[in-house]
Amino acid sequence: MSWISKTLTSSIGRKIVMATTGLFLCSFLVVHLLINLQLLRHDGGASFNFWAEFMGTNPVIRFMEIVLMLGFAVHIYQGLALAYHNKKARGAQGYVVNHSEQNSQWSSRNMALLGTLLLIFLIIHLMNFWVRSRFDAFGGLAMVKVPNMDHPVGDLYSVAAASFKIPWYVALYAVAQIALGYHLWHGFRSGFQTLGLKHPKYTPAVYYTGYAFSVVISVLFALVPIVMFFDDQYQPRPATGQTVEQSLTEEPAVLR
Amino acid sequence: MAGSNPNAKPMNLTLKVWRQKNRVSEGGIVDYKVKDISPDMSFLEMLDVLNEDLLRQGQEPVAFDHDCREGICGSCNLFINGRAHGPEQGTTTCQLHMRKFSDGDTITIEPWRAAAFPINKDLSVDRSAFDRIIQAGGYVSINTGGTPDANEIPIPKDIADRAFEAATCIGCGACVAACKNASAMLFVSAKVSQLALLPQGHVERKTRVENMVAQMDLEGFGACTNIGSCAAECPVGISLENIAILNQEFLSAKATSNNLA
Numbered sequence: 001m002s003w004i005s006k007t008l009t010s011s012i013g014r015k016i017v018m019a020t021t022g023l024f025l026c027s028f029l030v031v032h033l034l035i036n037l038q039l040l041r042h043d044g045g046a047s048f049n050f051w052a053e054f055m056g057t058n059p060v061i062r063f064m065e066i067v068l069m070l071g072f073a074v075h076i077y078q079g080l081a082l083a084y085h086n087k088k089a090r091g092a093q094g095y096v097v098n099h100s101e102q103n104s105q106w107s108s109r110n111m112a113l114l115g116t117l118l119l120i121f122l123i124i125h126l127m128n129f130w131v132r133s134r135f136d137a138f139g140g141l142a143m144v145k146v147p148n149m150d151h152p153v154g155d156l157y158s159v160a161a162a163s164f165k166i167p168w169y170v171a172l173y174a175v176a177q178i179a180l181g182y183h184l185w186h187g188f189r190s191g192f193q194t195l196g197l198k199h200p201k202y203t204p205a206v207y208y209t210g211y212a213f214s215v216v217i218s219v220l221f222a223l224v225p226i227v228m229f230f231d232d233q234y235q236p237r238p239a240t241g242q243t244v245e246q247s248l249t250e251e252p253a254v255l256r
Numbered sequence: 257m258a259g260s261n262p263n264a265k266p267m268n269l270t271l272k273v274w275r276q277k278n279r280v281s282e283g284g285i286v287d288y289k290v291k292d293i294s295p296d297m298s299f300l301e302m303l304d305v306l307n308e309d310l311l312r313q314g315q316e317p318v319a320f321d322h323d324c325r326e327g328i329c330g331s332c333n334l335f336i337n338g339r340a341h342g343p344e345q346g347t348t349t350c351q352l353h354m355r356k357f358s359d360g361d362t363i364t365i366e367p368w369r370a371a372a373f374p375i376n377k378d379l380s381v382d383r384s385a386f387d388r389i390i391q392a393g394g395y396v397s398i399n400t401g402g403t404p405d406a407n408e409i410p411i412p413k414d415i416a417d418r419a420f421e422a423a424t425c426i427g428c429g430a431c432v433a434a435c436k437n438a439s440a441m442l443f444v445s446a447k448v449s450q451l452a453l454l455p456q457g458h459v460e461r462k463t464r465v466e467n468m469v470a471q472m473d474l475e476g477f478g479a480c481t482n483i484g485s486c487a488a489e490c491p492v493g494i495s496l497e498n499i500a501i502l503n504q505e506f507l508s509a510k511a512t513s514n515n516l517a
Contacts, residue, residue: 002517007510010469011439011479012503082479086437089478091371096274096285097364099338100436103488109436111481190482196504198497 014078019194021075022187028068029217036224042233045157046146053146053153056133076119083112107182108190114183121176128163129156142237158236164228165236173225181218188213264295267359271306273318274366275378283375285364295355299342300325300332302354303365320379327351327491330426333433334379335366340430340489348428348491368429370438372476383429385475386443390427392471393464394447396456409455422450424492431486431494437478442486444472445502446494452505462509469506 007013035055038048055061100109107114132139133156141154163169188210192198197206228234268291276283290306297305300322307317323331332349336342342352357363367375372385411419425446432440448465451457457464480499487496 003510003515006517010506011441011473011477012469012506013510014479015481016503016507082481086439086478086481089371089438089476090436091369091438093283093369095335095338095366095369096272097338097366098335100434100485102339102343103434104436104483104485108481108483109485186482193482193496193500194503196500196507198500 014082015194017074017078018082019191021071021078023191024071025068025075026184026188026191026213028071029221033217033220036221039157039160039224039234040227045144045155045161048157048160049144049153049155050146050148052133052156053149056154072122076115079112079115105186107186111183111186114179117179118176118183121172121179124172125176129159132159144237155237161228161234162236164225164234167229170225170229174222177218177222180221181214184214184217185211264355265359266292266294267354267357267361269293269302269357269360270362272362272364273306273379275318276367276375278377279374279382283378293354295353297354298325298350299334299336299352299354300350318379319377321381322350325350328426330428333368333381333383333428333430335368335433337364340368340434341428341491345488346491346493348426351491368433370429370432370477372438372440373429373432381429383427385477386427386429386440388475389440389444389468389471390447393460393467394451395460396451396454397459398456411454415453419450419453422446422453422494422498425450425490425494426492428491430489430491432477434485434489435478435480436483436485437481439480439486440472440475440477441480441499441502442490442494442496444468445498448505449498449501452501461505462513463515465502465505465509466513466515469502 008017035048035051038051039045041047127138133141133154139159141156142158143152144155145152164173189207192203192206192210197203268289271288271290272285273288274283275286288306288310290302290309293302293305300320303318303320310317321331321333323329325332327348327350330348332341334341334349336349336352341347341349342356344352344356365379367379368381368383373381373383376382423446425443427443429443431442432438435442448468451464452461482496482499484496487494
C-alpha cells in the first residue's frame with residue numbers, strides 16, 4: 001500500500017492529517033468544556049464528579065480516549081515535523097527586512113509556537129489531573145458519594161478546587177487559554193481550507209464560526225479556574241485538601 | 257516625457273541592496289545612494305540608474321531579473337522593504353513606480369528567499385524549480401494538425417472565467433517569497449485548477465496533480481499552513497480558493513487514480 005504512505009507523507013497529505021486531527025481535537029474541547037462548566041455548579045462537585053466518573057469508566061469513552069491520545073500524538077508529531085521541514089524550506093538566510101504582519105495574521109504565522117506552548121500546558125495539566133485520577137501511585141483520588149451513583153466515586157472536584165486556589169496555577173491556565181484561543185483562531189478555518197472546503201457560499205460562515213468558537217472556548221475554559229479562585233464557595237474537601245505543590249512532593253492521603 | 261507629472265520633484269534615496277557574488281559565496285547588505293530619481297520611473301528604471309552609476313565608477317552592477325517590464329512575464333522578483341514586489345497591492349516590481357516612495361527614503365532590496373530558489377547572483381534567483389513542476393504535469397496533450405475552430409469545445413462562461421483567473425498566474429514566485437514556509441502551493445494550485453476546470457485538461461487530470469505535487473515536494477518547497485501571505489502578495493490576485501481546489505484534486509486523484517505505486 002505504498003500509495004497510501006505516499007499520500008500521507010506528501011505535503012498535502014500531511015496537512016490533511018493536521019486538519020482532520022485538529023478538527024477532531026476541536027470536538028474534544030467541546031466535551032471537555034461542558035464537563036468543566038459542571039465545576040461551577042454550587043453542588044460541592046457532585047455533578048462534576050459524576051461526569052468525571054462517567055468519562056473514566058464508560059467503555060465507549062474509554063475507547064475514544066485511546067483515539068483521542070492517538071489524535072493528540074499525531075497532531076503534535078506532525079506539527080513539530082512540519083515546522084522543522086518548513087523552516088528548512090525557507091533556507092538558511094532569512095530576510096533582513098520582512099513585514100509579514102502586512103500580509104497575514106500573527107496567529108497564522110505562529111501556529112508552531114502556540115502549539116508548543118499548548119503542549120507544555122498539556123503535560124502539566126495531564127500530570128495534575130489525568131495521571132493522578134488514573135494512577136493511585138501518582139496521587140489517586142479520595143472517594144466520595146454522589147447522587148445517582150450507587151458506589152463512591154473519585155473526588156476529582158477537590159483536586160480542581162485545591163489547584164485553582166494557587167495563584168500561579170490559575171495564571172498558567174489563563175495564559176494557556178490565550179494560546180489556545182489564537183491556535184483555534186487560525187486552526188479552525190485552516191482545517192476546512194485544507195480539506196478543500198472553500199466556497200463563497202459557506203466560507204464566510206466557516207470563518208465566523210471559527211472566530212466565535214476560538215473566543216467562546218478559550219474564554220469559558222479560562223473562566224472556570226478564575227471563578228474558582230475568587231469565589232470562596234469552591235473549596236476542596238478537607239480529606240484531600242492538598243495543594244498541587246504538596247501533591248507533587250508529598251505522599252498523597254488517599255481515603256478508601 | 258509624455259504623461260509625466262511636471263510638478264514631481266526628483267528624489268534622493270538610500271538603497272540597502274543584497275549583494276552576493278555567486279551561489280556559494282556569502283552575501284550581505286551594501287548601502288548605495290541614488291540621486292535625482294524621477295517619481296515617474298519604475299522601480300527597475302531606478303535600479304538601472306544605480307547600475308549606470310556603478311558602471312561609471314568601475315564597479316560591478318547589481319544583477320536582477322527582468323524581462324518584459326510590462327507586468328506580464330513574471331521575471332522581476334524583488335523583495336522590497338519586507339514585501340514581495342514592494343508595498344503596492346497587485347503589482348509586479350516593474351509596475352511599481354517611484355512615486356510610491358518619498359524623497360530621502362531608505363529602501364531595502366532583497367532577493368526571493370527559499371531553499372528551492374537558490375540565488376544566482378545579487379538579486380537574481382534561480383526559479384527553474386517552477387519549470388520542473390510545470391514539466392511534471394502542467395500541460396495538456398493535443399493532437400497536432402490543423403488549427404481547431406474557435407469554440408469547438410463549448411465551455412460555460414463562468415468556468416472559462418474561473419480557469420482564466422487561475423491562468424493569469426505569471427509564475428513570478430512572490431507566493432513562495434512571501435510564505436513563511438516557502439511553500440509553492442499557490443503557484444501549483446493555480447496551474448492545477450486552471451487545467452482541471454477545462455475539458456482539455458481532463459485527460460491528464462489525475463496524473464497531473466499527483467506528479468506536480470510530487471515534483472513540488474521534491475524541489476524542497478515547504479508545506480502550506482494556510483497563512484494566506486501568498487494570495488495577499490500575489491501581483492495578479494490568485495486566490496486561496498485554488499489551494500482548496502488543489503487539495504480536493506489531490507485527494508480525489510490519490511483515491512481513484514490507477515497509479516498504485
